[in-house]
Amino acid sequence: MVIYDDIMYWLVFIFAESHPYSDWIRGILGGLVIGAVFGGALVMVYLERKFLGDIQSRIGPNRVGGRYGVLQLIADAIKLFTKEDIIPANADKWLFIGAPIVALTSGFLMVAVLPFDYLLINGSYYAVNVTRMDISILYLEAVSGLAVFAIFMAGWGSGSKYSMLGGFRNIAKMIGYEIPLGVSIISVAIMAQSLDIVEIVEAQDFLWNIMIHPLAFIVFGICLVADVGRIPFDQTESEEEIIAGWATEYSGMRWGLAFFAEYLHAVVGSFMVALIFLGGWNGLPIVGNLYIPGIFWLIIKTIMVIMFFIWTRGALPRYRIDQVVDLGWKCLLPLSLLCLVWSTIIGLVFG
Amino acid sequence: MTHENTQITSPPSPSEILLHLGPQHPLQPGPFLLDLKIEGETIREAELKIGYIHKGMEKVFEDRTYIQIMPLTDRICYLASNANNDVYCRAVEELLGIEPTPRAKYLRVITNELNRIQSHLLGIGEYTTDVGFLTMFIYMVRERESIVSLLEAITGSRLNHNYARFGGVANDLPPNYKSMALKTLGEVGKLVKSHDEMMSSDSIYLKRTKGVGVLTDKVASELGVAGPPLRATGVEYDLRRIEPYLVYDDLDFKVITQQDGDVFSRVKVRLLEIQESIYIIEQCLDQMPSGPYKQHVTPYITRPKVGEVYTRIEDPRGELAMYLVSDGSNKPYRFRIRGPAFATAQALPPLLIGTYMADVAAIAASMDSCTSEVDR
Numbered sequence: 001m002v003i004y005d006d007i008m009y010w011l012v013f014i015f016a017e018s019h020p021y022s023d024w025i026r027g028i029l030g031g032l033v034i035g036a037v038f039g040g041a042l043v044m045v046y047l048e049r050k051f052l053g054d055i056q057s058r059i060g061p062n063r064v065g066g067r068y069g070v071l072q073l074i075a076d077a078i079k080l081f082t083k084e085d086i087i088p089a090n091a092d093k094w095l096f097i098g099a100p101i102v103a104l105t106s107g108f109l110m111v112a113v114l115p116f117d118y119l120l121i122n123g124s125y126y127a128v129n130v131t132r133m134d135i136s137i138l139y140l141e142a143v144s145g146l147a148v149f150a151i152f153m154a155g156w157g158s159g160s161k162y163s164m165l166g167g168f169r170n171i172a173k174m175i176g177y178e179i180p181l182g183v184s185i186i187s188v189a190i191m192a193q194s195l196d197i198v199e200i201v202e203a204q205d206f207l208w209n210i211m212i213h214p215l216a217f218i219v220f221g222i223c224l225v226a227d228v229g230r231i232p233f234d235q236t237e238s239e240e241e242i243i244a245g246w247a248t249e250y251s252g253m254r255w256g257l258a259f260f261a262e263y264l265h266a267v268v269g270s271f272m273v274a275l276i277f278l279g280g281w282n283g284l285p286i287v288g289n290l291y292i293p294g295i296f297w298l299i300i301k302t303i304m305v306i307m308f309f310i311w312t313r314g315a316l317p318r319y320r321i322d323q324v325v326d327l328g329w330k331c332l333l334p335l336s337l338l339c340l341v342w343s344t345i346i347g348l349v350f351g
Numbered sequence: 352m353t354h355e356n357t358q359i360t361s362p363p364s365p366s367e368i369l370l371h372l373g374p375q376h377p378l379q380p381g382p383f384l385l386d387l388k389i390e391g392e393t394i395r396e397a398e399l400k401i402g403y404i405h406k407g408m409e410k411v412f413e414d415r416t417y418i419q420i421m422p423l424t425d426r427i428c429y430l431a432s433n434a435n436n437d438v439y440c441r442a443v444e445e446l447l448g449i450e451p452t453p454r455a456k457y458l459r460v461i462t463n464e465l466n467r468i469q470s471h472l473l474g475i476g477e478y479t480t481d482v483g484f485l486t487m488f489i490y491m492v493r494e495r496e497s498i499v500s501l502l503e504a505i506t507g508s509r510l511n512h513n514y515a516r517f518g519g520v521a522n523d524l525p526p527n528y529k530s531m532a533l534k535t536l537g538e539v540g541k542l543v544k545s546h547d548e549m550m551s552s553d554s555i556y557l558k559r560t561k562g563v564g565v566l567t568d569k570v571a572s573e574l575g576v577a578g579p580p581l582r583a584t585g586v587e588y589d590l591r592r593i594e595p596y597l598v599y600d601d602l603d604f605k606v607i608t609q610q611d612g613d614v615f616s617r618v619k620v621r622l623l624e625i626q627e628s629i630y631i632i633e634q635c636l637d638q639m640p641s642g643p644y645k646q647h648v649t650p651y652i653t654r655p656k657v658g659e660v661y662t663r664i665e666d667p668r669g670e671l672a673m674y675l676v677s678d679g680s681n682k683p684y685r686f687r688i689r690g691p692a693f694a695t696a697q698a699l700p701p702l703l704i705g706t707y708m709a710d711v712a713a714i715a716a717s718m719d720s721c722t723s724e725v726d727r
Contacts, residue, residue, distance in 0.1 A: 056489040161370050165392070165708065231483055232555055239377045240481040240712040317556050318483025320709040321392055 030112065030130040037111045037271075040302075041263040042073055047303075048310045055314035076256075083252035088159055091249065095157025099150045100250070100257035106146035107264035113139055114271050115198045117281050117294040127198040128295075136197040137185055140272065141178075144227060147265055148174045151229075151236060154258065155246035166245025169321050170236040173226060176328025177233075181223035183336035184216040187343040188276055201280035208279035212346065216339040217277045219332050221308075224273065226324065228266040230309055232316040233324060266309055267302070274301035359398045363388050367395060374403045378481060378712050381722025383696075385711070392707045397700040405726040412686040417443055417517075417653040420683075425511035427688060428724035430473060431666050432511050433466035433502075438664040440515035441596065442673045445662060446655035447517060449646060455519040456597045457639040462505060462514055463597075463664075464628040464635075468539070469498045470667035471579075471621040471628075478618060478716035479550075482559050487546060494542055497535050504528060517653065519645025529636045536629045547622045560615035564702045564714035567612060575694040578669025579620040580718055584612035590665040601638070604631050614710075614717040621719070654681050666691050668719055692724040 046061075049072070053060030065071025087096055113136040115129040133139055148170060155167020189195050191212065192203035200209075210217045226233040237245035244250075247258055274280060278301045281294025319327070363369045367390045374382040382403035388396040408427060412420050424439045425432035437459055444451065451459065476491030499509050504525050506512040514521050550556050566576070568584035581588055589606040591599040607623040609616035655677040663672035669691025676685035695718045702714050 056486050057493055058489065161368055165370075168391075234483070235709070238483060238709070240483070240716075241378070241708050243377060314486050316484075317479070317487075317553065317559060318709075319555055320559060320707055322707060323558055 026130060033111055033114070033116070033130055034108055037108075037114075037264065037267055040267045041260060044263050044267050044306050045073055046070070047306065048313070051307065051310045052314050055311070080253045080256035085252045085254065086249075088249050090159030092157040092159065095153045096249070097254075099154035099157060099246075100254050100261065102153060103147050103150035103261035104257055104264065106143050106150065107261050107268060109143045109146070110140055110265075110268045113197065114268065115201065115275070115280070116298060118198065118202065129198070132198065133196065135195045137189055137195045137200070137276075140197070141182055141185065144265065144268075145174075145178065147261065150258075150261070151246050154250070158246070158249040160249050162242045162244075162248045163246050165242045166236045166248070169242075170229075170246065172321060173233065173235065173324050173328075176325040177223040177226040177332065180219050180328060180332035180336035181227065183333070184219040184223065184339050185276065187216050187336070187339040188213055190340070190343045190347055193347075197275055201275050201282070204279045205282050208277065208282070210277045210279075213277070213339060213343060215335060215342065217273075219336045219339060220277065221273065222327075222332060224269045225309065225312060226328070228269050228309075229262060230266065231313045232319045234318060235321045235324060238318055267306065270302045270305035270309065271298070273305045274298055278305070359386055359388055359396045366390055372711065378715060379722065380477065380720070381726075383722050383725070385700075385715075387703070387708075387711070389708065392709075394703050394706055394708070394711065397703040399696060399700045401696065401722070401725050403726065404722055406723075408727045409686045409688060413683055416681045417655070417683065420686075421515070422511070422513045425513055426723075427690070427727060428668075428692065428721045429510050430470040430721060431466060431668065431671070431724070433462045433506075433514060434664055434666045434671055436513060436515040437463055438662055438666075438671050438673050440517060441664070442660050442662040442675045443517050443653065443655065445660045446658060446675060446677050447653065448656075449518045451519050451597075452643050452646065453598075453640050454523075454642045454644050457635050458505070458520045458524070458644060459515060460597050460599065460602070461632050461635050462502060462512065462520075464632050465498055465502045465505075466512075467667045468625050468628050469495045469502065471625050472498065472543075474667075474716075474719040475618055475621055478713070478719070481712035481716040482556065484550075484556065487550065490542070490546055494539050494546075497539060501532055501535055504531070516645055519643070521645075523644040532636060533633065536632060540626055540629045543622060543625050547619075550622075551619075557615070559709075559713060560618070560717075561613060562611070563614045563710050564706065564717065565611065565613045566698060566702060570701070571612075571698065574698045576669065576698045577694065578666065578691055579624065580617050580695055580698070581669070582607060583609045583616035583620045585610045590663060590670060594663070596662075596664065598635075602631055602634050614713050617717045617719075652681050654679065659685075663689075668692050668721065668724075669695060688727055690724040690727060692719075692721040695720045696725045 050060040050068070061069025061072035063069060063072070064075045087093060112130045113133050115127040117128040119126050119128065151170045152167040155163045155165075155170065158164075188209050189200060191209070192200040194200060229236055237247055242248070247255060250258055275298070279297075281298045283292055283294070283297045359369070367388050370387045370389055372385040372387055373379055374384050384400040384403070386398040386400065387394050406426075408423070412423065415423065420439065421436065424435040427435045472491045472495040476488040476495070479487035479491065502512065503509045505528070506514040506521065566580060566584055568581070568586050571581045571584050572586070577588060585608055587606045587608055590596070591604070592606050604627050607620050607627060609619050657677055657679045659674070659676045661672060661674045663670055670689070671691050672689040674685070674687040674689070675683050678684040699715060699718055699720065703711055706714065
């Protein structure tokens with residue numbers, strides 16, 4: 001683990017000392033982080049196919065790249081790249097082309113503020129992230145909302161009734177879940193007395209937020225599943241009702257990008273759960289004096305959240321769209337307000 | 352809610368969309384066109400148009416000799432091929448004035464009930480994908496595979512069995528069939544029971560299915576709907592009980608009914624009927640007499656006397672009937688099939704009005720209509 005510390009030391013030192021090459025290094029770090037999250041999304045796709053296969057008594061990919069099909073994703077990517085790129089005659093061309101780009105951009109923008117570790121260097125603490133913001137939680141919320149526009153762009157721009165229904169459903173769903181999502185985050189931020197995600201994680205060094213705010217965790221988790229649009233909240237692309245929803249007219253790599261953006265959102269969302277509720281890089285005290293880097297804890301927790309996502313997909317049927325909106329307004333919103341009251345009380349008594 | 356007012360007559364208003372669901376759509380078991388006039392997500396009017404897969408089977412049958420028709424009846428609906436064989440075979444037997452041997456009767460009941468189980472399993476499986484429950488689909492298909500293997504062991508094929516013969520069946524049970532069948536059926540029964548519990552205890556599933564697409568017993572009877580959709584409305588109508596054919600009057604079984612007539616009840620009836628069919632097969636395997644499995648002499652050319660016959664049977668989907676007119680030649684003069692799926696399909700559009708888009712999938716799949724049989 002000495003090498004890890006050295007690398008982090010070097011990176012963060014250059015940041016902190018406003019080195020002349022600081023911007024370059026920051027760019028390289030950004031590239032690395034984007035690559036890492038990109039890889040994470042790929043790992044999630046692979047894990048999902050294997051783990052869901054296990055749930056559904058199938059094998060999953062098992063041909064390309066040996067017994068475990070590890071190269072299946074590369075084969076799929078080659079297939080998607082070489083497929084004909086079709087833009088329907090009815091489509092609004094620029095919206096149609098722009099939608100996957102916006103979706104992917106919003107995913108990558110979210111990565112910018114994700115902290116991966118917190119290091120003590122020369123007597124002061126530095127977070128390992130591309131950009132440190134005072135309002136990083138609000139930024140994450142705002143940027144993740146862009147994906148909703150991407151889906152509506154795709155739905156409207158495709159010029160197909162099925163796509164449009166998918167887009168409409170996404171807007172209706174978004175209105176239902178974005179408010180409880182925001183309120184549940186705010187109730188956590190109140191406890192940490194900061195909107196900075198690094199400080200929220202640091203406030204959990206003794207007790208994780210899942211223990212103090214179990215209700216907020218549940219509300220946030222449900223809303224996040226709705227946010228990334230996975231079963232039971234995948235009404236926007238439910239194939240039995242509206243073919244593929246907003247993605248009906250997409251083919252080839254555009255389709256690949258749009259779906260990759262969904263997985264990217266799922267991975268970043270899992271990071272957010274791990275950071276905000278599961279203590280981030282704070283390890284379990286049972287390990288004792290053994291030094292384990294914080295990023296290791298963070299990745300373990302993120303994979304656990306991802307596994308939970310995959311499990312829900314295997315275990316649950318899909319809600320109807322009006323039931324999602326009902327759930328959002330009539331159940332999750334009051335619950336999230338209750339979280340707000342709870343954290344205010346805790347803050348007043350212990351804070 | 353009658354059948355007449357389910358035609359789309361006026362063009363959609365500015366707040367409405369006319370959506371063509373079909374002829375090719377992931378929801379559908381086969382091609383048909385469901386025109387929906389929707390406002391937002393709510394369905395205002397629905398119209399079903401069929402005929403995309405019309406094969407002209409009845410006319411084709413009139414140009415074939417009686418024994419040539421037998422393998423073609425499989426193709427009326429591949430999920431009920433054994434029931435189709437059986438009803439055709441009984442019609443011709445009635446014209447010829449012969450009876451199947453006692454052992455053949457039991458063999459036909461066994462294959463019929465196995466056929467019912469596999470049809471119900473696939474029907475429920477397709478339906479669960481339509482409510483977004485992909486895992487359950489794969490479980491159901493996995494269970495169906497073992498049932499299809501049991502059928503294959505008897506008939507020699509997995510899908511189109513062509514098993515019944517005039518006065519008997521094509522071949523006898525393979526050796527050690529009873530122990531194999533009892534083991535497999537026991538396992539499938541247990542698994543289906545656990546799947547039933549899993550589905551009935553899932554709150555999302557209950558929300559999607561309870562009180563959705565309610566078919567009343569009056570409308571169902573008027574439209575000629577039979578089978579699980581009718582029994583789900585509380586009507587105890589089962590040809591195996593009302594008009595016992597083969598050896599059903601010697602067997603002990605319950606007619607499964609549910610009271611609500613909604614999507615949940617229709618699927619529940621099928622799930623419980625699987626258990627009941629397993630019980631019937633177990634009895635048949637115990638009671639089956641030894642003896643010949645087909646008539647000693649089967650005429651090479653079948654020439655029934657002049658006359659007509661109407662036979663019906665409890666198909667997995669409802670009441671399947673065949674009407675044959677013989678003019679004394681080796682080909683039927685007139686052939687008519689009364690399929691259960693046709694009646695089920697015409698009950699579908701009125702159920703859709705006022706529901707949501709997502710319910711279309713659930714309701715249509717819970718009726719378990721087979722497009723191939725609707726169009727014939």
